[in-house]
Amino acid sequence: MAKRSEKAKRLTLSEKIRLMYGEKAWTIHGVPRIGIPPVRVSDGPSGLRYMPNDVMEVGSDATTKDSIAYPCSALAACSFDLDLMEEYGRMLGLECKSAGVDVVLGPGINIKRNPLCGRNFEYYSEDPYLSGMLAASFTKGTQSVGVGACLKHFACNSQESYRMVNNSIVDERTLHEIYLRAFQIAIDECSPWAIMASYNKINGTYACESKSLLLDTLKNGWHYSGVVLSDWGAVNDPILCHENGLDVEMPCFVNRQGLLFLAADRRVIVGKEGKTGKEPKTVHRLSKKRINDITDRVLRLSERTHAPHKLPAFDLNDGKAHQLAVKIAESSMILTKNNGILPLESVKGLAVLGELAANPRLGGGGSSQVKGFAPKSFLQRCIEAVGEGNVHYSRGYDLATREFDSDDENAAELIVDAVDVATRCPNVILFLGTSPEQESEGFDRLSLRLPDNQVELYRRVVERNPNAIVVIATGGPVEVAFAETSAAEILSYFPGEGGGEALYNIITGATNPSGHLAETWPKRNYETPSFGFYPGDQAQSLYREGIYVGYRYYVSAEEEKAVRFPFGYGLSYTQFAFENLRVSSKKPANLEETPLKVKVSIKNNTKVGGAALVQVYVRPLEGNVFKAKRTLQAFKKVYVDGNRRVEVELELSRRAFEHYDTESGSFLVEGGKYAIEIGQTCMDKDIVLSGEVEIPGDKEFPSLRTELTVYYKPPKDGFWLYDDVYEKLLGYKVPFPDDPRARPYTLNSTIENIRNTWIGRILVRRAQEVTGIEDEKNPLYRSMLQTPIRNVVMNGISDKVAQAIVDCANGRLILALWHLMFRKG
Numbered sequence: 129m130a131k132r133s134e135k136a137k138r139l140t141l142s143e144k145i146r147l148m149y150g151e152k153a154w155t156i157h158g159v160p161r162i163g164i165p166p167v168r169v170s171d172g173p174s175g176l177r178y179m180p181n182d183v184m185e186v187g188s189d190a191t192t193k194d195s196i197a198y199p200c201s202a203l204a205a206c207s208f209d210l211d212l213m214e215e216y217g218r219m220l221g222l223e224c225k226s227a228g229v230d231v232v233l234g235p236g237i238n239i240k241r242n243p244l245c246g247r248n249f250e251y252y253s254e255d256p257y258l259s260g261m262l263a264a265s266f267t268k269g270t271q272s273v274g275v276g277a278c279l280k281h282f283a284c285n286s287q288e289s290y291r292m293v294n295n296s297i298v299d300e301r302t303l304h305e306i307y308l309r310a311f312q313i314a315i316d317e318c319s320p321w322a323i324m325a326s327y328n329k330i331n332g333t334y335a336c337e338s339k340s341l342l343l344d345t346l347k348n349g350w351h352y353s354g355v356v357l358s359d360w361g362a363v364n365d366p367i368l369c370h371e372n373g374l375d376v377e378m379p380c381f382v383n384r385q386g387l388l389f390l391a392a393d394r395r396v397i398v399g400k401e402g403k404t405g406k407e408p409k410t411v412h413r414l415s416k417k418r419i420n421d422i423t424d425r426v427l428r429l430s431e432r433t434h435a436p437h438k439l440p441a442f443d444l445n446d447g448k449a450h451q452l453a454v455k456i457a458e459s460s461m462i463l464t465k466n467n468g469i470l471p472l473e474s475v476k477g478l479a480v481l482g483e484l485a486a487n488p489r490l491g492g493g494g495s496s497q498v499k500g501f502a503p504k505s506f507l508q509r510c511i512e513a514v515g516e517g518n519v520h521y522s523r524g525y526d527l528a529t530r531e532f533d534s535d536d537e538n539a540a541e542l543i544v545d546a547v548d549v550a551t552r553c554p555n556v557i558l559f560l561g562t563s564p565e566q567e568s569e570g571f572d573r574l575s576l577r578l579p580d581n582q583v584e585l586y587r588r589v590v591e592r593n594p595n596a597i598v599v600i601a602t603g604g605p606v607e608v609a610f611a612e613t614s615a616a617e618i619l620s621y622f623p624g625e626g627g628g629e630a631l632y633n634i635i636t637g638a639t640n641p642s643g644h645l646a647e648t649w650p651k652r653n654y655e656t657p658s659f660g661f662y663p664g665d666q667a668q669s670l671y672r673e674g675i676y677v678g679y680r681y682y683v684s685a686e687e688e689k690a691v692r693f694p695f696g697y698g699l700s701y702t703q704f705a706f707e708n709l710r711v712s713s714k715k716p717a718n719l720e721e722t723p724l725k726v727k728v729s730i731k732n733n734t735k736v737g738g739a740a741l742v743q744v745y746v747r748p749l750e751g752n753v754f755k756a757k758r759t760l761q762a763f764k765k766v767y768v769d770g771n772r773r774v775e776v777e778l779e780l781s782r783r784a785f786e787h788y789d790t791e792s793g794s795f796l797v798e799g800g801k802y803a804i805e806i807g808q809t810c811m812d813k814d815i816v817l818s819g820e821v822e823i824p825g826d827k828e829f830p831s832l833r834t835e836l837t838v839y840y841k842p843p844k845d846g847f848w849l850y851d852d853v854y855e856k857l858l859g860y861k862v863p864f865p866d867d868p869r870a871r872p873y874t875l876n877s878t879i880e881n882i883r884n885t886w887i888g889r890i891l892v893r894r895a896q897e898v899t900g901i902e903d904e905k906n907p908l909y910r911s912m913l914q915t916p917i918r919n920v921v922m923n924g925i926s927d928k929v930a931q932a933i934v935d936c937a938n939g940r941l942i943l944a945l946w947h948l949m950f951r952k953g
């Protein structure tokens with residue numbers, strides 16, 4: 129077989145250029161003439177969302193292919209189980225292979241900056257180390273069967289509001305230490321074959337056209353050898369994107385061939401600065417070097433994904449993949465409270481309440497949504513076990529409604545009926561959660577509250593029957609203080625098609641729960657570190673909280689800040705005792721060569737076997753650089769039989785002690801004393817063992833204590849009052865954004881910005897027709913209005929029409945006509 133470099137030599141410039149943009153919605157071009165097959169990609173991270181006709185549509189109805197609906201990433205992460213994540217990746221990879229899919233568009237590893245982010249269900253964690261390690265294991269799995277993983281969304285895509293135009297303003301240290309670190313870890317550990325650049329800007333530059341992100345950091349800094357794809361419709365200036373590190377624009381509904389060909393052939397036209405007094409006009413040229421690099425990367429991807437593999441046959445009907453979906457869900461669901469009611473001896477006579485018990489949400493809405501192959505609700509599973517007459521279901525609420533109106537007869541009747549059922553049964557299980565209108569891709573949640581009608585139902589049920597087990601089925605944290613009076617509580621998240629069975633196993637004790645939270649559940653939204661400035665406005669989002677994201681804030685804040693459920697929290701039916709912490713050296717000389725070994729014994733003090741999670745935190749005890757009080761740096765989940773003890777060994781490499789040093793532009797270690805802690809969660813009171821080590825440093829670091837005050841002592845009330853300190857951290861003044869509603873409009877103006885112009889009104893009407901969404905209260909309507917005009921091309925409108933729309937909105941009709949008549953594209 130000809131080598132890749134030889135194949136590349138045989139390509140014409142046109143052929144090379146064709147590799148730089150998608151063929152239809154889900155395919156990267158190949159060059160069949162010389163035996164380079166196209167690469168078929170597909171969403172997504174929670175199951176295969178196959179689009180049979182290579183067309184662009186979202187939602188689970190869009191796919192005609194049955195596929196396994198795995199638990200959403202937010203839940204799978206709570207397994208803290210790297211082997212299981214690898215098994216998951218492998219099984220999903222086999223399913224992809226059987227459908228002819230070469231690259232799966234996942235995992236999503238954006239750091240959960242705020243629980244309101246509408247898409248958090250698709251992301252693993254608020255912790256970069258955990259996210260990176262889970263992503264690496266998932267990727268190892270898919271790639272072991274020849275299916276590429278595609279890490280997404282690179283980077284700082286921390287919100288859904290205005291996600292296609294918003295500028296994430298984040299300081300360099302936080303960027304590298306929090307938002308890029310998970311990607312870096314995953315790439316170090318297993319080199320995913322693709323990565324997706326996000327929609328948003330970072331410090332003023334679109335991610336897809338950011339040289340510092342894609343070339344300097346990813347490709348030159350981390351030596352990444354895979355393909356960088358754009359998120360779907362994320363390309364603003366194609367030539368600039370490709371020159372600055374983007375490899376493939378996805379999808380591509382306008383033919384880029386002419387544009388890129390011209391750019392590739394042309395010399396740089398330098399502006400006449402000084403002569404005209406105007407800004408120099410730079411025409412970006414696509415260098416040969418970049419074109420050849422892109423060719424090489426795409427060819428490598430095609431080679432990797434089409435390499436022959438001896439694979440076991442994949443058959444949905446044999447139940448193996450479905451059983452894996454059950455296993456992931458039951459290893460991940462989190463038992464947060466149990467007054468001893470669980471496990472139940474049987475579900476016989478159980479009152480099963482809430483629409484979600486019968487009609488569960490398998491996953492979140494949007495591009496990760498799949499129908500599932502053999503979904504089974506909890507109610508169905510109970511009926512299967514004990515017969516229809518022995519479980520008593522009542523719907524309790526209408527999931528699509530938020531408010532509770534006591535004059536609404538329907539709502540009142542639903543509650544009365546459920547309370548009646550609860551009163552007649554010894555035990556109750558009550559399902560509460562969010563609907564697709566409250567939580568989905570494309571918009572952020574407005575509140576962490578559960579719908580009033582559900583909370584009202586809870587109150588009334590518990591009044592009549594205190595033996596209430598509550599299941600919270602959401603994509604992320606909600607305020608659950610009201611549920612303190614429950615007998616038991618389980619966080620099921622969106623659990624995939626195996627969710628009903630997994631819950632049944634946990635409730636009845638067939639499975640001992642072992643999920644631990646991969647994110648903090650705060651008490652209230654206003655206690656989160658980015659409260660008051662998240663998600664920002666259309667123009668920008670200020671990352672004022674710096675490195676204090678998630679638990680890093682709660683543990684470091686003055687007096688430690690109480691939360692509802694801390695990071696790492698999760699109960700079991702078993703009592704584990706962690707004992708005898710041993711660290712291989714008190715003064716390790718070279719962590720790069722010899723990582724620190726951390727050993728601990730776990731004793732299971734009950735008869736029941738179960739999986740315990742060892743969480744190793746590193747806590748700096750001195751130093752000049754501000755750091756979070758403690759961070760997770762190693763973890764391992766191990767099964768311990770009843771009344772047994774096991775020894776567990778983990779490793780801490782140099783990475784565990786590093787912080788990002790902006791002066792040298794690299795990760796360095798500050799020397800000094802560190803505590804190595806074993807915790808049952810990240811909070812002080814749950815640290816059960818601790819030892820001390822002294823680590824050699826790379827250099828002396830100055831203290832910035834007097835300048836960056838709040839970052840040395842995170843305030844209890846968050847960061848929203850400290851703009852001046854934030855600007856010092858940032859190193860520049862936060863730019864004053866222009867009012868996006870005012871002229872002149874550009875292709876990056878949103879539909880909302882021009883909605884009051886005549887062309888804007890036509891566009892809104894057209895968008896309503898296409899999406900079928902007319903109700904302004906529907907959050908998807910908000911999401912549609914927040915779409916930039918450049919993205920209308922995703923709906924089959926040409927580039928020049930998009931430009932003409934902008935001209936019309938600017939009142940420049942003649943220019944619009946000129947563009948329509950003479951512009952290419």
Ligand code: BGC
Pocket residue numbers: 171233280359360495
């Ligand atoms: C999402 C990506 C997804 C792509 C294709 C985009 O809107 O942000 O995560 O892979 O669509 O569905």
